[in-house]
Each structure stands twice: as structure tokens, then as C-alpha cells.
Amino acid sequence: MSGPNRILVQALKEWQEFQRDRxxxxxxxxxxxxxxxxxxxxxxxxxxxxxxVVQDNDQTSFxxxxxxxxYATNILVRADAKQAKSPRDAIDRGLAKVAIIVPAGFTEHVxxxxxxxxxxxxxxxxxxxTQIVLNSIKAANIxxxxxxxxxxxxxxxxxxxVVSPQLRVWFNPGRLxxxxxxxxxxxxxxxxYPALLSAVAASREKEQETIIRVYAxxxxxxxxxxxKALVYFAVGMVLSLLVIALGxxxxxxxxxxxxxxxxxxxxxxxxxxxxxxxxLGTLSSSQTVAVQATSTAGFFPCLLLSGFVYxxxxxxxxxxxxxxxxxxxxxxxxxxDVFVRGSGWAAVWSVPLILIVFCLVYLCGSWFSxxxxxxxx
Numbered sequence: 255m256s257g258p259n260r261i262l263v264q265a266l267k268e269w270q271e272f273q274r275d276r277x278x279x280x281x282x283x284x285x286x287x288x289x290x291x292x293x294x295x296x297x298x299x300x301x302x303x304x305x306x307v308v309q310d311n312d313q314t315s316f317x318x319x320x321x322x323x324x325y326a327t328n329i330l331v332r333a334d335a336k337q338a339k340s341p342r343d344a345i346d347r348g349l350a351k352v353a354i355i356v357p358a359g360f361t362e363h364v365x366x367x368x369x370x371x372x373x374x375x376x377x378x379x380x381x382x383x384t385q386i387v388l389n390s391i392k393a394a395n396i397x398x399x400x401x402x403x404x405x406x407x408x409x410x411x412x413x414x415x416v417v418s419p420q421l422r423v424w425f426n427p428g429r430l431x432x433x434x435x436x437x438x439x440x441x442x443x444x445x446x447y448p449a450l451l452s453a454v455a456a457s458r459e460k461e462q463e464t465i466i467r468v469y470a471x472x473x474x475x476x477x478x479x480x481x482k483a484l485v486y487f488a489v490g491m492v493l494s495l496l497v498i499a500l501g502x503x504x505x506x507x508x509x510x511x512x513x514x515x516x517x518x519x520x521x522x523x524x525x526x527x528x529x530x531x532x533x534l535g536t537l538s539s540s541q542t543v544a545v546q547a548t549s550t551a552g553f554f555p556c557l558l559l560s561g562f563v564y565x566x567x568x569x570x571x572x573x574x575x576x577x578x579x580x581x582x583x584x585x586x587x588x589x590x591d592v593f594v595r596g597s598g599w600a601a602v603w604s605v606p607l608i609l610i611v612f613c614l615v616y617l618c619g620s621w622f623s624x625x626x627x628x629x630x631x
Contacts, residue, residue: 264481456535
């Protein structure tokens, strides 16, 4: 039997086992689609509705206007802190994240051009929101002070002229978070689940000791690997179409420019994920070990070092060097260009070449672990 025929026979055998395994079917389709829903609807990076409690000891129209300016940032909302004894108590009990205490005589000090202290308490346990609150309060304070100075110095009949910047947000004018989250989630899902499927399939042979039949056959390690990879590559491609279609239907994430970078890179990325899983599966002694290895070596680096949530430039050196070992980093960059930015080949021409390198490395790693698989005569 020729080499291509042995690969097809191995692929047919793998396909039959895949159909009988309900766990693999769930991994292949149900969990990835659920993951996309979880990522798309569950992750929000822009902080909103941060609870703020106010104690206004001045009780003037000016102090109330100042507080309303803080709420106008659309980030801070009024906290339901009726049960709290004080603003500090509201933060201690978790009823508010921010407390503003306006001192008595606040308005009088301002109009006398005297320094007036304003006490601001921020819950520092949420470090992400802490900086956002600080920046929002500083911006609101600068705007309010500038408006007061302009109103006091302007003549009664003159028009107050304020600098009005013309802001333009490119690629995502509405600042829609799904346009950032969903393309990244596609990269995470299409790496994690094809790798997990192939890793479980490869390790199952050892756990159930059916690998002995393979050892005794004439099939070569490369043919064995390609036969398995062919099945899970096909499954991964079907999964990719479902995930992209669901992202379009539910989150309006669609291709904005030349689709050829995605058409070329997507099969390479799925194939690299399958080979990565096969490499870990051939090194594992059981399915449990394969799942743990894939989660540890695949999912966590993919989630944390790919730029999916945390920007690459925020990762400190030398940990940032490990991002170059994560294929999802490059594919997510391509997805965000294809689905959001639309720069085309000029921005992502190197991604297919990098994915080819990953495919060769993982194929060599899998072959190396099975290079002496035949039993001696």
C-alpha cells in the first residue's frame, strides 16, 4: 500500500473513532461556540458604572454643579449607600468604589481664589478602575476650573470661546468592544480546541494500548501523524467557519477588506494547532495528562501572551520575548486587521510565513517522539 493510501486509511480510522466519541464531538463544536458567547458577551474592558458616594458639606448650587460634572463623565454613577454611616464606611463595606467629601466653604474659597481641598477616597483593591477614576476626576476638575475662569473673566456681552477639539476614532468609531474582543476570541478558540482534540486523540492510543497495532504495522510515523492531522484539520476548518459566522451574526464582526490574508493564514493556523496538539499527545501517557498539558502549554500562554486582553507592549521584558513563541499572537493581529482595521497584506504579510515555521516545528516535534515507533523484527 502506498504512502498516500496509508494516510487516508489512518484518517478514515480516526474519523470513525471521532464519531463514536461524544466527548470529542462536544469539544469540537459545543464548547467552542459557548466560549465565543462567553468571550463576546462576558468580557468588558471599558470601565463603566463605578459607584460613587458623595458627602456635600457645602450645599450650594456651585458644589452641586461640581458633583454633577463628575457624574457627567459617564463613568461614575450614584452609589446606593443608604445603609452606610459615612463615605468611608461605604467603601469599607463595598457599597461604593469612590467617595467624594466636599468641605464646608468650598464655594467661598473657590471664588476668593483660595486653595480649597477636596477629599477623594478611592478603593485601591480594583487597580484597573483606580487609575480610570483618578484620570476622570482630574479631567473633570480641569474642565470645571477652566469653565469657571472663563465665566469670571468674560464680559457680560461677549461670547465665551472654548477650544473644541475635533476627535476621530479610526477603525472603530463607536468604540464597540466586540470589535476588539471577538477577533481575539476567534484566535483563542481556533487554537485551543483543535489542539485539545488532536492531543486527546493521540494520547488515547497510548492509554488504550491500541498504539501497539500501529507499532506492528508498516505505517511510518509521518504517515500516522498526517492521517490523524487530516481529520482534525477538517474539523478545525468547519469549526472556524461556524465561529466566524456566529461572530458575524451575533456581534456584527465581518470582514472589512481583502479576505485573502485570512483565507491563506486560517488553514495554516488550524493546522499548526492540530500539530501542536499531536506533539503534546504523543508525549503524554494518558488523556488526562494530554488535557492538562494542552491547557498549561497552550491555553494560558495563548490567553495571557497573545495580546488578546493585555497589550504586548505592556508585558515586561524578558517575559515579552515569550510572546514570539505563541502563534496566537500573530493570528490575532491578522484577525483584528481583517475584521477591523482593513490594512490588507501590507500589514500582515509576514503572518503566513511565521505560521509555516510553527507548523514545521510542531511536525518535527511530533515525529521526533514517534521516530522509533515500529517494533523490531
